[in-house]
Amino acid sequence: MTVLMSPDELEAALRAVGAARYHNRHPFHQLLHGGKLDKRQVQAWALNRYCYQAAIPIKDATLIARTDDSELRRIWRQRLVDHDGTQPGEGGIVRWLALAEGLGLDRDMVISERRALPATRFAVRAYVDFVRDRSLLEAVASSLTEMFSPTIISERVSGMLANYDFITRETLAYFNARLDQAPRDADFALDYVKRHARTPEQQQAAIAALTFKCDVLWAQLDALHHAYVSPGLIPPGAFGHDGIWS
Amino acid sequence: MTVLMSPDELEAALRAVGAARYHNRHPFHQLLHGGKLDKRQVQAWALNRYCYQAAIPIKDATLIARTDDSELRRIWRQRLVDHDGTQPGEGGIVRWLALAEGLGLDRDMVISERRALPATRFAVRAYVDFVRDRSLLEAVASSLTEMFSPTIISERVSGMLANYDFITRETLAYFNARLDQAPRDADFALDYVKRHARTPEQQQAAIAALTFKCDVLWAQLDALHHAYVSPGLIPPGAFGHDGIWS
Numbered sequence: 001m002t003v004l005m006s007p008d009e010l011e012a013a014l015r016a017v018g019a020a021r022y023h024n025r026h027p028f029h030q031l032l033h034g035g036k037l038d039k040r041q042v043q044a045w046a047l048n049r050y051c052y053q054a055a056i057p058i059k060d061a062t063l064i065a066r067t068d069d070s071e072l073r074r075i076w077r078q079r080l081v082d083h084d085g086t087q088p089g090e091g092g093i094v095r096w097l098a099l100a101e102g103l104g105l106d107r108d109m110v111i112s113e114r115r116a117l118p119a120t121r122f123a124v125r126a127y128v129d130f131v132r133d134r135s136l137l138e139a140v141a142s143s144l145t146e147m148f149s150p151t152i153i154s155e156r157v158s159g160m161l162a163n164y165d166f167i168t169r170e171t172l173a174y175f176n177a178r179l180d181q182a183p184r185d186a187d188f189a190l191d192y193v194k195r196h197a198r199t200p201e202q203q204q205a206a207i208a209a210l211t212f213k214c215d216v217l218w219a220q221l222d223a224l225h226h227a228y229v230s231p232g233l234i235p236p237g238a239f240g241h242d243g244i245w246s
Numbered sequence: 247m248t249v250l251m252s253p254d255e256l257e258a259a260l261r262a263v264g265a266a267r268y269h270n271r272h273p274f275h276q277l278l279h280g281g282k283l284d285k286r287q288v289q290a291w292a293l294n295r296y297c298y299q300a301a302i303p304i305k306d307a308t309l310i311a312r313t314d315d316s317e318l319r320r321i322w323r324q325r326l327v328d329h330d331g332t333q334p335g336e337g338g339i340v341r342w343l344a345l346a347e348g349l350g351l352d353r354d355m356v357i358s359e360r361r362a363l364p365a366t367r368f369a370v371r372a373y374v375d376f377v378r379d380r381s382l383l384e385a386v387a388s389s390l391t392e393m394f395s396p397t398i399i400s401e402r403v404s405g406m407l408a409n410y411d412f413i414t415r416e417t418l419a420y421f422n423a424r425l426d427q428a429p430r431d432a433d434f435a436l437d438y439v440k441r442h443a444r445t446p447e448q449q450q451a452a453i454a455a456l457t458f459k460c461d462v463l464w465a466q467l468d469a470l471h472h473a474y475v476s477p478g479l480i481p482p483g484a485f486g487h488d489g490i491w492s
Contacts, residue, residue, distance in 0.1 A: 020482060021482045021483075027477075027479065117465075118369075118458075118461035118462070118464070118465045119365055119368070119369070119465045119468060119469065121372070122365070122368035122369045122371070122372040122462075122465060123364075123365070123368045125368070125371070125372055125375065126367070126368040126371055126372075129371065129375065211483070212364075214482070215364035215481065215482075215483070216364070216368075218364070218481050218482065219363075219364045219365045219368060219469075219481070222365060222469065222472050222473070222479065222481060223365065223465075223468065223469075223472075225472065225477070225479065226468050226469075226471065226472035227468070229477075230476060230477040231273075231471070231475075231476040231477070233273065233468065233471065235461065235464050235465070235468060236266060236267045236460070236461075236464065237267075237457070237461070
């Protein structure tokens with residue numbers, strides 16, 4: 001029997017999903033932040049994560065396209081601005097490419113996504129599809145992993161700067177911007193979910209949507225860990241397969 | 247510069263994809279067939295693979311729905327019959343469930359897919375989407391992994407019967423049926439691709455479609471290997487997480 005929670009109880013339930021399942025708990029992140037990876041492993045992370053970054057504005061436009069609520073569309077539009085910028089050379093995707101180039105990766109190879117792990121592409125696609133196919137409430141709720149991102153970002157930036165001589169503050173500029181953007185986005189989305197999840201079923205759907213999104217992030221790190229850490233089984237065609245690290 | 251191949255050269259190129267990328271080369275399959283897995287690991291394989299089996303008739307109906315070629319629809323329809331049967335209790339999905347139950351798994355848990363790995367679900371979904379969104383030629387070509395399946399099936403059946411005392415010939419009935427069905431399906435699809443891939447671009451698209459499908463199968467075994475073999479990191483919520491093997 002599912003009961004109706006108060007908005008604050010719902011928030012607590014959503015936060016509990018993050019505490020149990022957010023990818024800051026994944027061993028790969030601990031290795032990344034703790035300086036335990038070599039440059040190729042960090043490169044693999046950056047070029048796979050690019051696939052996720054590149055899909056985010058598509059995901060956000062998909063959400064905007066689904067609602068006739070002008071205010072929701074207007075507020076959500078800021079996410080497009082954040083990722084695509086207001087002119088060429090700006091925005092989160094460009095900053096991610098700067099990170100990848102700072103790591104010595106070829107920009108066009110990264111953009112082509114052809115050396116990324118298939119599992120990365122499948123997970124990213126599942127996220128975009130989810131936002132297109134599920135209820136608007138679930139689509140919004142799936143963004144709530146951003147509630148948990150300030151912690152992971154600050155761990156990541158300090159850990160990576162301290163531990164890798166091939167990482168500079170400049171290459172990590174992407175994350176500085178996200179430290180302001182993510183909490184603002186998460187506050188809005190959390191408030192939206194708390195106001196619009198008015199039945200037990202809707203509340204459970206919102207929790208399930210956040211769980212799904214945690215799975216999307218976790219699966220990406222599973223794939224990286226499997227291919228590049230342990231047991232180190234790089235799938236055919238992916239970055240590093242047959243010893244080709246480009 | 248891509249050149250036009252003869253139909254037989256195209257077939258050779260397709261077979262080369264399988265030789266390099268078909269999942270019989272994956273370490274998890276070698277462990278499975280070689281009797282190196284314990285019952286829980288084989289259970290994990292069966293319940294994850296169920297997600298793939300359950301999606302196959304959806305994939306096939308998606309393909310049928312896309313073509314106004316009555317002959318193609320009629321021939322492809324046999325795949326629906328094979329998987330869904332002609333009456334309740336028949337067909338490949340029921341035989342797969344018998345395998346899962348023969349391994350001691352709860353049928354409803356398997357059907358619910360809620361203990362499957364997220365990466366499995368993402369890969370399976372990517373396959374169905376591919377068949378819906380790409381050209382009909384690519385959709386047909388993505389089925390060509392069946393060219394390579396008779397070998398893996400006979401290895402699997404003999405290896406599993408010889409090595410696992412919890413496996414009987416009865417539980418493996420699914421594979422007996424596939425030994426006849428897969429070559430028939432593959433012959434038709436290969437002939438279709440050889441006749442319809444008439445430009446270099448179409449031929450390359452067919453090769454890429456088969457490569458994609460190999461990635462879909464490979465990613466499923468990567469996820470199983472990662473979660474249940476090495477390093478044995480079971481994602482939150484999946485079969486065996488927190489020591490719950492049901």
